[in-house]
Each structure stands twice: as structure tokens, then as C-alpha cells.
Amino acid sequence: MAVHPATDTIAAIATAPGTGGIGIIRISGPEALPLLHKLFVPRKPRSHFTSHTLYYGTVANRDGQILDEALAVYMQAPHTYTREDVVELHCHGSALVLQAILRTIFEWGGRPAEQGEFTKRAFLAGRIDLTRAEAVLDLLQAQTEVGVRLAANQLQGQLFERLETIRRQLIAILALLEVAIDFPDDDVEIFNTSVMAIQLKTEVIAPLERLIALAEQGKIIREGVTVVIAGRPNVGKSSLLNALLREERALVTPLPGTTRDTIEERIAIHGIPVHLIDTAGIRMHEDPVEALGIERARQKLDEADLVLFLVDAFAGMEDRDRELYHSIQEKNHLVVVNKQDLVTDGQLDALAKEFSRTEIVKISAKEEQGIEELQEAIYRVIVAEKGEISEEMICAPNTRHRAVLAQTLEACRKFEQAMVAGAPVDLLAVEVQSALDYLGDITGLTTPDDVLGAVFSQFCIGK
Ligand SMILES: Nc1nc2c(ncn2[C@@H]2O[C@H](COP(=O)(O)OP(=O)(O)OP(=O)(O)O)[C@@H](O)[C@H]2O)c(=O)[nH]1
Numbered sequence: 142m143a144v145h146p147a148t149d150t151i152a153a154i155a156t157a158p159g160t161g162g163i164g165i166i167r168i169s170g171p172e173a174l175p176l177l178h179k180l181f182v183p184r185k186p187r188s189h190f191t192s193h194t195l196y197y198g199t200v201a202n203r204d205g206q207i208l209d210e211a212l213a214v215y216m217q218a219p220h221t222y223t224r225e226d227v228v229e230l231h232c233h234g235s236a237l238v239l240q241a242i243l244r245t246i247f248e249w250g251g252r253p254a255e256q257g258e259f260t261k262r263a264f265l266a267g268r269i270d271l272t273r274a275e276a277v278l279d280l281l282q283a284q285t286e287v288g289v290r291l292a293a294n295q296l297q298g299q300l301f302e303r304l305e306t307i308r309r310q311l312i313a314i315l316a317l318l319e320v321a322i323d324f325p326d327d328d329v330e331i332f333n334t335s336v337m338a339i340q341l342k343t344e345v346i347a348p349l350e351r352l353i354a355l356a357e358q359g360k361i362i363r364e365g366v367t368v369v370i371a372g373r374p375n376v377g378k379s380s381l382l383n384a385l386l387r388e389e390r391a392l393v394t395p396l397p398g399t400t401r402d403t404i405e406e407r408i409a410i411h412g413i414p415v416h417l418i419d420t421a422g423i424r425m426h427e428d429p430v431e432a433l434g435i436e437r438a439r440q441k442l443d444e445a446d447l448v449l450f451l452v453d454a455f456a457g458m459e460d461r462d463r464e465l466y467h468s469i470q471e472k473n474h475l476v477v478v479n480k481q482d483l484v485t486d487g488q489l490d491a492l493a494k495e496f497s498r499t500e501i502v503k504i505s506a507k508e509e510q511g512i513e514e515l516q517e518a519i520y521r522v523i524v525a526e527k528g529e530i531s532e533e534m535i536c537a538p539n540t541r542h543r544a545v546l547a548q549t550l551e552a553c554r555k556f557e558q559a560m561v562a563g564a565p566v567d568l569l570a571v572e573v574q575s576a577l578d579y580l581g582d583i584t585g586l587t588t589p590d591d592v593l594g595a596v597f598s599q600f601c602i603g604k
Pocket residue numbers: 372373374375376377378379380381392393394395396397398399400401420421422423479480481482483504505506507508
């Protein structure tokens with residue numbers, strides 16, 4: 142990719158919004174060092190800043206008014222995140238102070254960084270490929286530890302390596318085809334269709350299919366699953382939500398109809414982000430507010446990847462339970478019998494007979510019994526549905542990659558068909574070239590600007 146060094150200097154607050162212990166302002170571009178001289182007064186006066194060294198001093202505005210104490214570091218290109226000159230000011234965390242410093246930088250000629258612009262510059266300078274740039278984004282957004290590992294691996298380029306291997310194979314095939322185009326009358330057979338077909342299948346099509354399957358599985362690590370707790374009023378849904386969260390998040394009372402709206406929280410089960418939803422107990426009701434809550438509960442049931450159908454062991458199965466159970470039976474579900482602390486084993490067994498065909502999990506949300514077993518059961522159902530979490534998934538492609546991989550695969554299949562049909566070599570070469578173009582979209586080697594814009598606009602400012 143052609144590299145045009147940026148002529149302007151960008152700046153932004155690089156730390157998360159809000160008041161923290163420290164706040165970091167990052168400046169990148171040709172004016173970074175001159176800006177440092179204008180803004181920052183080191184405690185020991187000096188005319189020169191050594192690269193990658195931390196200096197203590199004060200930051201002042203254009204009138205010389207001191208805004209904050211800070212640590213400053215100048216990092217000389219190209220050994221920086223953006224490969225440009227970079228300056229970082231580590232200030233106190235106050236948002237007001239950081240804003241004031243930033244304003245001063247803009248007055249001195251810097252300009253506000255756009256979302257993801259630092260990472261975009263790193264990409265444009267050729268320091269990282271697009272899969273790595275996206276990994277930075279994933280790292281920032283990762284919801285669980287496994288998600289962090291997935292992004293970190295992508296950052297190290299594991300996905301990039303796998304794509305490169307496929308790309309090199311396609312280039313080798315294209316090279317052969319081009320020789321055949323250049324020497325049409327040669328007696329020697331330059332390429333053998335059946336050999337090439339096998340090579341295409343094993344070295345290109347199969348790995349592409351594998352990556353697409355991985356992207357499907359990786360989705361659960363990136364996006365997680367939705368688990369909805371459902372049941373009639375008072376069975377202990379909110380108590381279960383609290384037990385799974387290990388905090389008193391939802392109101393719990395002995396009165397039926399306590400939860401009137403859905404409550405959504407996130408937990409992680411073996412690295413899978415679980416979007417947990419407590420719902421209003423479903424029953425016929427005149428109260429318009431509760432009726433709305435029940436309507437919403439039904440909507441959430443439709444979106445659920447898994448429904449936890451909760452039954453009260455003490456009250457036993459009533460017609461209302463059976464009705465609700467009937468309506469969710471087609472969905473992925475687990476029967477959870479709550480309040481086991483209030484009944485004997487004999488009563489539990491009798492209740493279990495109602496669900497002779499499904500596994501049931503017995504818990505006491507109030508006494509926090511059986512919660513771990515329930516988590517294991519949830520994990521088993523998710524994995525049965527979505528596939529095991531494997532080490533390989535750690536370099537799973539994201540949704541954008543998946544779409545492009547599918548296009549690449551389609552182009553390869555077209556090439557395969559054309560080859561089998563005995564199409565002329567120049568036509569074959571066109572198909573291979575289009576597969577290569579698609580693949581380039583993923584790593585950014587030939588990515589059009591609009592794709593780049595879409596990728597980098599998801600970043601926060603300062604990254
Ligand atoms: N003994 C016992 N009581 C429980 C258990 N789980 C919940 N309860 C009690 O059952 C009552 C209802 O609990 P909630 O968690 O509010 O029930 P809910 O299903 O969310 O009720 P709605 O929001 O009204 O639909 C409360 O008094 C809880 O303390 C349990 O495992 N054992």
C-alpha cells in the first residue's frame with residue numbers, strides 16, 4: 142500500500158472517559174515534538190527531549206498559565222504506535238483539565254483525532270494489517286477473558302498468517318495460469334488440471350471453509366448468547382438472576398408480579414459472554430403496566446438462544462406453568478426446579494416425572510444451591526448448539542472477515558467449475574484474480590477506502 146506520511150498532527154484523550162487516576166493525551170504527527178516544547182515545561186530546564194524517556198514537569202496554556210503537573214514522553218518515529226512522532230502527556234485524570242490541555246494543543250495547531258485515527262495511521266504506515274487493526278478494536282470491546290485472548294492472538298497475526306498461506310497458494314496458481322497464457326503453443330503441459338484441482342481443494346477451498354466455520358463459532362465468543370429466565374410469577378426468577386450475578390441486582394419480594402420490566406445483565410460462563418434476562422412473571426393480568434412487562438417478556442423469549450424455564454418446587458406444576466412450558470417447548474430450554482430447600486426428595490421426584498423427557502436442574506436460588514451445576518448445564522446446552530470452544534477458535538475471523546471469506550470461496554468455486562468445464566486459461570486467471578482481490582479486502586492489502594472507513598469508525602477517539 143502506498144504510504145503518504147500525514148502532514149497534520151492529531152491529538153486526543155487516550156484514556157477512558159470519566160475521572161480516573163491519570164488521563165493520557167496522545168499526540169501524533171510531525172508537529173508532536175514542537176508541540177511538546179510549547180506546552181510542557183520540564184522541572185529541570187532543557188532544550189532537548191530524548192526519545193522514549195519520561196520527563197516530569199508542568200503543562201501550561203498559551204498564556205503561560207499552568208494547567209496541570211504531568212509526565213511527558215516523546216517517542217521518535219518510527220518506533221511508535223503510528224510510526225510517526227508521538228508525544229504522550231500523563232496528566233491528572235480530571236476531564237476538565239484534560240479538555241483544557243487539548244484545547245491548548247488545538248490552539249497551537251494540532252487537530253482533534255477522528256475515531257480510530259491513531260490505529261488507522263498505524264495501518265496506513267504499514268505497521269499493522271487490517272486484521273490486527275480490528276484486533277485492537279476487539280481488545281477494547283472484549284467482554285470476557287477468552288474474547289481478550291482471541292483479540293490478542295489476532296493482534297499477533299495468527300489469522301493473518303493463515304490468510305497469507307491461502308493467498309500464496311492462489312498466487313502460485315495464478316502464476317501458472319499466466320505462464321500458460323504467455324506460452325499458448327508450448328508443447329509441454331504447463332499445468333495439469335487434475336493436479337491443480339486437488340491443490341485448489343486441499344490448499345485453498347478446505348482452509349477457507351474451515352475459517353468460515355471458525356467465524357461462526359467465534360461469534361459466540363465475540364457476541365455471546367442470550368439466556369432468558371422465564372416462569373410464572375413468584376417462582377424465583379429474580380432470585381435466580383441475583384444468584385447467577387452474585388449480587389442483589391433485582392428486587393425480590395414474596396408478592397407475585399414484583400418484576401414488571403425485563404432486567405438485563407451480563408455474566409461469563411467458561412469464557413462465553415452470557416446476556417442474562419430476567420422477565421416479568423407471565424400470567425393474565427388487568428394491570429396495564431404489568432401487561433406491558435409480560436408482553437416484553439414474550440418478545441425476549443423469542444430472541445432467546447436458551448430459555449431457563451423456572452418451576453416452584455413447593456407450589457408444584459400448575460396449569461399456568463404447563464401452558465407456558467408448552468409455548469417454549471420448541472425452543473432450546475432447560476427446566477430448572479427452584480426452591481428445593483422447601484421440599485423433600487420424594488416431592489422433587491414426583492415433580493421430575495412431569496418432565497420425563499428432559500433434563501431438569503434442581504436449585505435453590507435463595508440458598509444458592511445448585512447454581513454451579515446450573516451454569517455447567519447452561520454451558521453444555523450452548524456448546525451442544527454452537528460447538529465446543531477450541532484453541533483454534535482463538536484466531537476466529539470476525540463477521541466482516543466471514544463475509545469476505547465467503548466471497549473468496551465463491552470465486553474459488555467458480556474457478557474450480559470453469560476449470561472442470563475446460564474454460565480457456567485467460568478466463569480462469571480472471572476468476573483466480575477475483576478470489577485474490579477478495580482476500581486482499583480482509584488484510585487490507587487491497588482494501589477500498591469505504592471498507593477502511595467502516596472499520597476505523599468503530600474505534601473510540603484516542604485509539
Ligand atoms: N425458600 C425459597 N424461597 C425462594 C427461593 N427462590 C425465591 N424464593 C422466594 O420466592 C419469592 C419470589 O421470588 P422472586 O425472585 O421475586 O420471584 P420472581 O419469579 O422474580 O417473581 P415475579 O417477579 O413476581 O415474577 C421471594 O419471597 C423469594 O425470597 C428458594 O430457592 N427458596
